[in-house]
Amino acid sequence: MTLRGERQADFAYQAVYRYMITLINEVSTDTRVKLPSLRQLAGRLNVSISTIQYAYALLEKEGRVYSVAKSGYYAWPMSANPSAWAGGDLLDRLYAAARRPGMAVLSGDEPALLASLDTALLRLERELVRQYPKNLQPWSQPYGVWELRAALAARYTSSPTHCWHADNVYIGADLRGVLDILIEVLGLRGSTVIVESPCDWLILRLFQDAGVRILELPWTPEGSLDRPTLERLLRDEAVHLVMFSSTVSLPSGVTMSLYERLEVARLLSQHDCWLLENDTFGRLSFDTSHTALRDLVNPDRVIVFSSFEKLLGSEAPYGFLLARRLGVELQRQFLLRSFRLSSIRQRAIARLHQSGRFDQHLRTLRQQLGEQAVRMSLRLEQQLGGQVSFRMPAAGAAFWLASTRAVDMRQVFQRLLVQQVVVAPGELFSVSGLHHQNLRVSHTFHGHPNLDIALAALSDALRQAQTG
Structure with missing residues (x-):
């Protein structure tokens, strides 16, 4: 063929x-x-x-x-039989269930499902194909095309001190590939890292596979930074780096106050510790006045990573990172990976940035997500009032729910599969047994004709899975 x-x-x-x-x-x-x-x-x-x-x-x-x-x-x-998913790794079971036809997939956090630029991106790409004949394109641009790297550098520059250049930007095939490179370049294998908790399961599993010792820093019940614990860990442990979100921490939906961000910057400087900043959802904060954490710390001790997919859609899967130091090591690892990325697709994404279409899309997407979140919160109050507690998300496309009564969340997960509903149990977002009474529920879900039916099934599952 x-x-x-x-x-x-x-x-x-x-x-x-x-x-x-x-x-x-x-x-x-x-x-x-x-x-x-x-x-x-x-x-x-x-x-x-x-x-x-x-x-x-x-x-x-x-x-x-x-x-x-x-x-x-x-x-x-x-497997067509939900009972066959009762054993084995929980994340494996979640992925398998989400693939089944007819499932209401409430487990994700995919903002671009609400509004993507896939169509515009492909249309622009076809125009660029005529402008850049294949035989005239560079054979290899291992760190990404210059146009997109320059566009990203300009977007992340906030002052003469906190400025970035195209040579500080590296683009990979996807976020996982970029994080794999970071683990290698930063020498994280066998080292100690502090991460905010709950934390994305992709990051947690990559760290685990690399033998990284993960110290989780949960948010307080009030949604604040546990500064005394962070200070103690930095003082007593040989911490290689700290990973925080740029503005909003998801799935918890917590936003650090300016005072808390300044305190984090002070502690990182005091202990000469690297900041690894997760900016995956940074552009989707409903309050755009927040100062990103990276703009408050020493820019030479910061590495920022993100991707386009959450913002633009599935046609833009690339991951990228920004780093002012470690250039030689990063270049070597990207060369070894030999990412062969579409130069036309990257140029199309760059054009979206340069034309202002990207910013217009973000404004529209943030507004739609905010409106959707308000509607979802009303539904949660109606269908699950008294069974769960939650705060309005400050970004993204999902709610972080906490059961008000002790439940077996794995049993909730399994019962919902029988009802063709998929949720993400909170334990997936921890490696030390945290968040067993939590779950993530998307408000941009797909695959089910009636959200109220899915939420009613969740209410029944929570009631039947009570343990006390």
Whole structure:
């Protein structure tokens, strides 16, 4: 089979993606199935290895496949019987359930489901294809195209002191690939890292796989920074770096006050500690007046990471980071990874930034998310009043709920699967047994015709899973 000559409106990776979806559906069983290697598929479909790698990256983000180091890619097991998901790794079960047809997937936090720029991005990309003939494009730009790197540097510059240049920006195939590089460059294997908690499970699992010792810093019940605990950990532990969100910490929805951010900056300076800033949702804060943490600390001790996908949609899966130091080490690791990213797609994203279309989209998306959050909060009060507590999210597309009574949240999760509803239990956002009485629920969900039915099922599951 060859994909050369697919319809002109398609790019090669899209044809590969469709082929892989069909292949996965053909081979999926109740047990994991090893998929063809990058090289095998490249030969079979007559496309480049980088095209296969890009399609696999999209499938991995969607939870359809997962990678095993030095082994390859595997399709997640699929089972039509919810009782078959009762055992095994909780995250594996969540991904498997979310793939089933007809499920109400309330487990995610995907703002771009509400409004994406996928269509505009592809239209702009087709225009750029005519302007940049393939034979005139650079063979390799391992750190990303200059136009996009310059656009990101300009966007993150806030003052003559806290300024960034294109050479400080590195773009990778996805957020996971960028974080893998950071773990290597910063020498985090076997080191100690402080992370805010709850924390994204992708980050937690990558740190765990690298043998990083994770110290979790939960927010106080009032939603404030536990500064005494942070100070004690920095004083008593050999902490390599601290990871905080730029403005809003998700899924908790907590925003540090300016005083708290200044205190964090003071402590990091006092202990000469690196700040790893998660800016994945920074542009989606409903209150845009907040000063990002990175603008309050020594810029030479800051690394910022983020991605385009949460803001633009699935057609922009790239991850990126900004760092003023470690240039030689970062360049080496990006060269070793040999990311073969579409230069046209990157230029299209750069044009969205330069034209103002990106900022216009963000304003619209923030407004829609805020309105959706208000409607969801009313529904939660109506359907779950007294069963859960929550605060209005300050960004993103999900609520962080806490059960007001002791429940077995895994039992809640399992009962909901039978009702074709998927939620994200809070324990997934911790590595030390925190958040067992919490769950994340999206307000930009898809796959169910009636949100009230899904919330009623959640109410019943919480009632039946009470343990005291």
